[in-house]
Every structure is written in C-alpha cells, then in structure tokens.
Amino acid sequence: MSSTGFTTCLWFDGVAEDAAAYYVSVFKDGRIGRTARYTEAGPGPAGEVMVVEFEINGQKFVGLNGGPQFTFNESISFQIHCEDEAEADYYYDALTKDGGEESACGWVKDRFGVSWQVVPPGAIDLVTDPDPGRAARATAAMMKMKKLDVAEMRRAADATA
Known part of the structure; x- marks a missing residue:
C-alpha cells in the first residue's frame, strides 16, 4: 500500500477563499491551487466556492465552505x-x-x-x-x-x- 501524504481539510463558513489567500500571504512559501465551485447540484449556491486547494510551507490544505455546522x-x-x-x-x-x-x-x-x-x-x-x-x-x-x-x-x- 502506498501513501501520497496527507492533506488537511479546514471547514469554513463561506470564507475558504479568503482564508486561503490570507494563509498564502502570511506564509512565505505559499500558493493557491485549484478552486472548485458549487454547481446546480448543490449543496451550496451555484457558482460560489466549494473548495480551494492551497499549500503553505510544503503542507497541503483544502479549504471547504461547508457551512456553519462545525467550527x-x-x-x-x-x-x-x-x-x-x-x-x-x-x-x-x-x-x-x-x-x-x-x-x-x-x-x-x-x-x-x-x-x-x-x-x-x-x-x-x-x-x-x-x-x-x-x-x-x-x-x-x-x-x-x-x-x-x-x-x-x-x-x-x-x-x-
């Protein structure tokens, strides 16, 4: 069984894109990756950011706009x-x-x-x-x-x- 490492998923309430931009501005070795948007299939409003991938200091993250259920x-x-x-x-x-x-x-x-x-x-x-x-x-x-x-x-x- 092979492993490709870990990606940390951070659950946000509508601010994942802002958070990713903030983290890559704070950490000198940061970059934004792919962004996926909600479609008509939901569960979020079509066109709004669902997930944004970013990397800081070699650590991969995904920011998920999942809603207010979890903090x-x-x-x-x-x-x-x-x-x-x-x-x-x-x-x-x-x-x-x-x-x-x-x-x-x-x-x-x-x-x-x-x-x-x-x-x-x-x-x-x-x-x-x-x-x-x-x-x-x-x-x-x-x-x-x-x-x-x-x-x-x-x-x-x-x-x-």
Whole structure:
C-alpha cells in the first residue's frame, strides 16, 4: 500500500477563499491551487466556492465552505517551528493581527479561528531537558507566558532553588 501524504481539510463558513489567500500571504512559501465551485447540484449556491486547494510551507490544505455546522477549536492546532526569534515574532504578530488573538504558551488563534503554536528555537529543548528540575522550571515559566520568551525560560531553567 502506498501513501501520497496527507492533506488537511479546514471547514469554513463561506470564507475558504479568503482564508486561503490570507494563509498564502502570511506564509512565505505559499500558493493557491485549484478552486472548485458549487454547481446546480448543490449543496451550496451555484457558482460560489466549494473548495480551494492551497499549500503553505510544503503542507497541503483544502479549504471547504461547508457551512456553519462545525467550527474550529483549540483541540487542533498547527505548530510553526521557527528558525529564529525574528521568524517567531513575525508569525506571532501576523497571526494575531486583524482579529486574531493571543492565548497561552505560544498559542494564537488567527482571525478565522484556526489555532497555531508559534515555537521559537530552543523552547522544546528547555521543556524536555533531561534534567527534570530544569525542565520543570522552564515549563513553569512557559505556563505564565502568552508569547514564548526563550531567554526567560532559559533563565528560569538555570535558576537554583
């Protein structure tokens, strides 16, 4: 059995095309693919966008205009592993502006309600440190943050009781 990878389907209420355009503008390596429109067969109004394919940072997505029945929640999120602090700042700011919102521990919700985890370099290493005390101190510091501050997490990890 062969696999061709995964495509993530995001369910929107009439704004899939806007969302796809937004994501390819935020992520530097993004592009819009095929767009399919509803026909007279429905279930949406003929001519309106049914699905739009897009790709960001090598990950394939489909935006589906499925209606208001389902909405996004924080139980699913996408992690953005950043190369440096500047990239982390860029994504954090880009995803929270124009109606997005901050949450805890580096999580943000964009203006469409999709949750993202902006992970600056070193953050995961600190909370998974093989020294349980260092990991606990870094994690405790992280739990008090919205935007992750790796320097502060490192200071907390290095502190002695």
